[in-house]
Amino acid sequence: MVVTVKGKTRDLLRFIFHLRKRNRLFKKAPAAKVSPGPMNILAQELHPLFLELKVTQVRQETPLSKTFRLAATEEGKKLPCFRAGQYLVVEDRVEGTPVSRPFSLSSTPDEAADGGYYDITVKGDESGFFAPWALSTWKTGKILRCTGPAGNFYIEPLREADHLVCLAGGSGITPFRSIIKDSLSRNEAYRFTLLYGIPSEEEMIFRQELQELRRLNPDRFTFVPVCSGEQAPEGMEKGFITADLIRRYVSDIGGVSFFFCGPPAMGKHLEEELKVFHLAPRRSRREHYGNPPLESQGEAEYSVTVISGEDRKTMAAREDETVLIALERAGLNPPAMCRSGECGWCRSRLLEGEIRVPDGVSGLRRGDEKFGWFHPCSSYPRSDLVMEVPENPLKNTGE
Amino acid sequence: MNESYDIIVLGSGLGGLAAAFEASRAGKKVLLLEQHNLPGGFATSFVRGRFEFEPSLHEMPNIPSIEEASGVVRYLLDDAGLNIDFETIPDAYRVILTRGGVDVRMPFGVGAFINTIEKQVPGSREPVTAYMELCRDIQEAFGYLSRNEKKVDYRELMRRHGNFIRTGAATADEVADRLKVPPAARDLLYPYWCYLGVPTNRLSFTIWAALLNSYISGGAVIPRHRSHEISSAFVEKILEHGGRLRFNTQVARINTRSGRVVGVTTAAGEEIHCGALISNASPTLVFNSLIHPSTEVPPAARKNINARKHGFSLVVVYLGLDAGPEELGLQDYSYFIAPHMDTRALYENIGNLECRDIMQASVCLNVANPACSPPGTTILALTAGFRSEAWAAVRPSNYVKTKEQVARKLIDQFEKAVGTSILPHIEEVEVAAPATFARYTGAYDGIVYGYEPEPWDSIVPRAMAEEKEHYFENLRFCGGFSYRCHGYGSSILSGKSAAEKTLARTGG
Ligand SMILES: Cc1cc2nc3c(=O)[nH]c(=O)nc-3n(C[C@H](O)[C@H](O)[C@H](O)COP(=O)(O)OP(=O)(O)OC[C@H]3O[C@@H](n4cnc5c(N)ncnc54)[C@H](O)[C@@H]3O)c2cc1C
Ligand code: FES
Numbered sequence: 001m002v003v004t005v006k007g008k009t010r011d012l013l014r015f016i017f018h019l020r021k022r023n024r025l026f027k028k029a030p031a032a033k034v035s036p037g038p039m040n041i042l043a044q045e046l047h048p049l050f051l052e053l054k055v056t057q058v059r060q061e062t063p064l065s066k067t068f069r070l071a072a073t074e075e076g077k078k079l080p081c082f083r084a085g086q087y088l089v090v091e092d093r094v095e096g097t098p099v100s101r102p103f104s105l106s107s108t109p110d111e112a113a114d115g116g117y118y119d120i121t122v123k124g125d126e127s128g129f130f131a132p133w134a135l136s137t138w139k140t141g142k143i144l145r146c147t148g149p150a151g152n153f154y155i156e157p158l159r160e161a162d163h164l165v166c167l168a169g170g171s172g173i174t175p176f177r178s179i180i181k182d183s184l185s186r187n188e189a190y191r192f193t194l195l196y197g198i199p200s201e202e203e204m205i206f207r208q209e210l211q212e213l214r215r216l217n218p219d220r221f222t223f224v225p226v227c228s229g230e231q232a233p234e235g236m237e238k239g240f241i242t243a244d245l246i247r248r249y250v251s252d253i254g255g256v257s258f259f260f261c262g263p264p265a266m267g268k269h270l271e272e273e274l275k276v277f278h279l280a281p282r283r284s285r286r287e288h289y290g291n292p293p294l295e296s297q298g299e300a301e302y303s304v305t306v307i308s309g310e311d312r313k314t315m316a317a318r319e320d321e322t323v324l325i326a327l328e329r330a331g332l333n334p335p336a337m338c339r340s341g342e343c344g345w346c347r348s349r350l351l352e353g354e355i356r357v358p359d360g361v362s363g364l365r366r367g368d369e370k371f372g373w374f375h376p377c378s379s380y381p382r383s384d385l386v387m388e389v390p391e392n393p394l395k396n397t398g399e
Numbered sequence: 400m401n402e403s404y405d406i407i408v409l410g411s412g413l414g415g416l417a418a419a420f421e422a423s424r425a426g427k428k429v430l431l432l433e434q435h436n437l438p439g440g441f442a443t444s445f446v447r448g449r450f451e452f453e454p455s456l457h458e459m460p461n462i463p464s465i466e467e468a469s470g471v472v473r474y475l476l477d478d479a480g481l482n483i484d485f486e487t488i489p490d491a492y493r494v495i496l497t498r499g500g501v502d503v504r505m506p507f508g509v510g511a512f513i514n515t516i517e518k519q520v521p522g523s524r525e526p527v528t529a530y531m532e533l534c535r536d537i538q539e540a541f542g543y544l545s546r547n548e549k550k551v552d553y554r555e556l557m558r559r560h561g562n563f564i565r566t567g568a569a570t571a572d573e574v575a576d577r578l579k580v581p582p583a584a585r586d587l588l589y590p591y592w593c594y595l596g597v598p599t600n601r602l603s604f605t606i607w608a609a610l611l612n613s614y615i616s617g618g619a620v621i622p623r624h625r626s627h628e629i630s631s632a633f634v635e636k637i638l639e640h641g642g643r644l645r646f647n648t649q650v651a652r653i654n655t656r657s658g659r660v661v662g663v664t665t666a667a668g669e670e671i672h673c674g675a676l677i678s679n680a681s682p683t684l685v686f687n688s689l690i691h692p693s694t695e696v697p698p699a700a701r702k703n704i705n706a707r708k709h710g711f712s713l714v715v716v717y718l719g720l721d722a723g724p725e726e727l728g729l730q731d732y733s734y735f736i737a738p739h740m741d742t743r744a745l746y747e748n749i750g751n752l753e754c755r756d757i758m759q760a761s762v763c764l765n766v767a768n769p770a771c772s773p774p775g776t777t778i779l780a781l782t783a784g785f786r787s788e789a790w791a792a793v794r795p796s797n798y799v800k801t802k803e804q805v806a807r808k809l810i811d812q813f814e815k816a817v818g819t820s821i822l823p824h825i826e827e828v829e830v831a832a833p834a835t836f837a838r839y840t841g842a843y844d845g846i847v848y849g850y851e852p853e854p855w856d857s858i859v860p861r862a863m864a865e866e867k868e869h870y871f872e873n874l875r876f877c878g879g880f881s882y883r884c885h886g887y888g889s890s891i892l893s894g895k896s897a898a899e900k901t902l903a904r905t906g907g
Contacts, residue, residue, distance in 0.1 A: 031698035
């Protein structure tokens with residue numbers, strides 16, 4: 001089959017000419033530089049790799065918790081927008097060891113836009129590592145390196161029912177302060193029922209503020225503190241949050257979206273409790289402040305060998321601590337954000353050895369599973385390990 | 400630390416991965432630098448809840464022979480020996496033209512494809528058959544060129560594939576006009592135009608013909624574990640070959656001296672030397688912001704960029720649904736939905752945030768890959784072209800809201816066209832906009848496609864001009880902005896050939 005478009009000879013000439021057209025167009029074009037792409041600039045505004053923030057105010061919330069107000073170190077610099085419910089990862093040197101931890105933003109997006117600050121609220125006692133350090137050493141003027149806001153724990157208008165039942169435990173109240181306050185300040189359709197589990201009255205964070213919000217928004221906000229301590233005061237529910245308790249405050253279980261945030265152990269308890277409601281997964285969102293507990297925890301100690309180029313470094317790792325913590329204890333400061341297996345930021349290559357991942361942690365890509373990559377933040381060693389660790393992009397700006 | 404490598408590959412998109420793969424396979428000391436914490440660029444995946452989403456790939460043509468121009472799947476499996484499982488896509492596409500009352504499922508296989516068009520548009524068999532035969536001929540000519548890439552005998556090419564030369568300067572429309580393909584048949588024939596992103600009145604027939612023929616004649620596949628499986632399979636081999644891969648490492652500068660690249664400086668200030676550089680970052684980025692000192696960039700390199708038109712970006716709505724495809728009535732893998740198939744008008748409408756009269760190309764992953772999500776769930780991705788200019792007025796404060804509004808429009812368009820209900824089933828949703836692609840790939844302006852392949856800037860002129868437009872002796876490009884134009888197959892093969900050409904110079 002012979003095909004011609006404009007005639008045999010003309011086609012040949014066209015072929016030759018269209019090659020010349022290229023040269024002609026190139027010659028004619030300006031030699032000016034192309035300015036940076038507007039979308040690259042927008043992406044940078046939305047998601048800077050890291051932020052340098054300064055503590056501008058410290059507020060004692062309860063005996064065990066403080067709110068740190070953070071502002072840009074650079075005068076007049078805008079803080080990135082975020083979605084109420086997201087977190088920041090904050091880095092510091094704890095007793096000389098560089099580590100980071102995620103903290104939900106307890107302030108609202110409007111407070112960042114208009115007031116130029118982010119609040120994080122840290123709770124901790126001596127059993128912790130980073131939190132007690134932050135509580136005892138962070139003072140006004142302290143400079144912190146953070147990631148931009150991250151995470152997927154927010155209201156998604158394309159999905160959520162208009163009644164949100166929020167279940168908070170301990171410091172897990174922080175994102176809800178942001179989510180609820182933000183939504184109530186707008187003319188949105190959402191209603192909230194907040195059940196807030198606390199060990200004692202004095203450990204109730206944002207008490208006055210939440211009560212005030214309830215007073216101002218009686219139709220949109222129901223607030224139920226639930227105290228597990230010996231003496232639960234008047235006006236508070238006693239014990240733990242249970243299915244029965246939820247039923248008493250929520251009549252339309254089938255038409256609500258559940259949001260949980262708090263310690264993993266409480267998450268596990270609530271998962272059992274909520275089973276009777278047969279919730280569709282789209283009706284149940286959660287943010288775990290860490291890994292779900294392992295079924296059984298031994299006390300064995302293994303070694304982890306980290307290979308980086310020609311270098312090898314070997315360190316100890318406990319069976320009951322994540323591989324990430326072992327790396328951090330050795331001062332490696334590998335990349336980490338969510339610390340609960342979801343975000344994939346700690347993704348590393350496992351060359352040898354066996355690990356355990358708690359049930360219910362599911363963020364690993366299937367291709368990573370196939371080719372031997374894993375998430376150290378939610379993996380516990382079961383033998384000696386040999387692995388590679390990616391570089392920490394924040395390290396480049398480290399002290 | 401002043402390290403030195405034979406070859407540094409800048410960026411681990413598919414082009415960079417293939418280049419690093421070939422260079423390390425040839426025994427070179429290779430360093431692959433990636434700013435993100437994942438390999439693959441657009442060829443990746445992300446997890447939300449119970450779902451692992453495919454960010455970009457709709458399909459790869461499954462040409463059975465590696466000898467042929469689009470035989471990229473055979474290259475990956477048989478030549479490169481990558482450990483990838485592929486799933487087969489049942490039909491080519493379903494085209495729904497809401498204003499024209501068209502709703503047709505187009506099968507793979509040239510015979511069946513022509514029969515379906517004839518059934519819809521009686522009397523079109525002859526011109527469509529001629530059109531498809533011509534496309535086949537063009538593809539074969541590409542095969543000839545690929546096999547003889549090192550030394551093309553143009554007289555031989557003319558003798559064997561005269562049609563290739565005669566249609567070489569033509570647009571897709573010109574050839575369809577010439578063969579008298581009726582407009583109603585073009586409605587069914589043209590939907591893939593959106594994979595190339597240039598309307599058929601400007602689209603190079605050559606590249607269009609190769610694309611159409613390779614899909615329709617060969618059928619198509621997708622990797623079982625999303626594109627991250629392809630990228631990870633490459634990484635496995637690169638590491639096996641002794642290549643080094645560093646994530647979270649951005650190149651801030653390409654250091655040059657007297658027309659040669661001598662190395663790179665990372666964002667952390669580390670200097671690394673190299674004998675040659677293969678860049679997966681586009682010429683736009685390299686010649687405007689990476690080459691150091693910038694006075695080393697010849698004006699011709701920038702003119703070359705300014706003369707071309709950058710392709711467009713996309714909006715993709717990724718949906719994890721809590722109902723199975725049967726329950727949702729989704730029987731098709733690939734949906735092309737538009738008011739009509741006037742590609743010129745569709746191209747003009749690209750990037751209006753109101754989504755007026757736009758085309759969407761959407762994919763239900765489970766139809767080709769039933770195990771991609773848990774039983775009783777569905778992964779659906781709705782895609783539409785967008786130019787970054789449309790988003791230029793969007794500020795960070797209304798960015799999320801804007802994405803939501805666009806997502807609603809695309810969902811609505813899909814629901815109405817297919818006659819299904821999606822909104823009540825959304826369990827996970829993520830919306831990627833041009834800024835999202837800019838964020839994750841660093842691509843200039845979040846562009847997903849490379850430079851627009853008009854006839855004068857299609858694969859043949861680019862290939863023929865490659866040596867002339869080669870501004871630094873030991874710097875080559877691969878990926879969607881390089882000579883093979885964009886797309887998975889092209890990017891991979893461009894990386895392979897960039898490595899081969901680099902090796903030929905360095906004596907590999
Ligand atoms: C998304 C998200 C949001 C969060 N938001 C908040 C919030 O808003 N407010 C809040 O208070 N908390 C929040 N958390 C929890 C917070 O990130 C910390 O987990 C919490 O503060 C406890 O940290 P910790 O270091 O004190 O204790 P852990 O992380 O539980 O300490 C781990 C254990 O390892 C040991 N250890 C760890 N590293 C080292 C090391 N380098 N050297 C020696 N020993 C080590 C410690 O001794 C300790 O026993 C959030 C968590 C997540 C995942
Ligand atoms: S830090 Fe998020 S997955 Fe490990």
